[in-house]
Amino acid sequence: MKAKEFDRKFDTGEDITASLDLSKARRLKQEQKRVNVDFPIWMIQSLDKEAKRLGVPRQSLIKVLIAQHLEKTRT
Numbered sequence: 001m002k003a004k005e006f007d008r009k010f011d012t013g014e015d016i017t018a019s020l021d022l023s024k025a026r027r028l029k030q031e032q033k034r035v036n037v038d039f040p041i042w043m044i045q046s047l048d049k050e051a052k053r054l055g056v057p058r059q060s061l062i063k064v065l066i067a068q069h070l071e072k073t074r075t
Contacts, residue, residue, distance in 0.1 A: 009016050020061055051061040
């Protein structure tokens with residue numbers, strides 16, 4: 001498919017995923033790096049309680065809370 005045809009399909013909202021090689025796709029600034037953080041027991045217990053209430057894993061909750069804080073301090 002030529003670039004003009006690809007652009008036209010994209011601009012009109014047609015599905016272009018069949019024309020993409022998604023095996024090497026990456027989201028910029030989304031690479032992950034593992035870090036270890038030590039939390040006091042009371043904090044782990046509070047995180048676990050909130051994670052259970054929300055029905056999400058502890059790690060997901062920690063990521064969301066940190067992201068919210070960073071967004072808030074950035075603006």
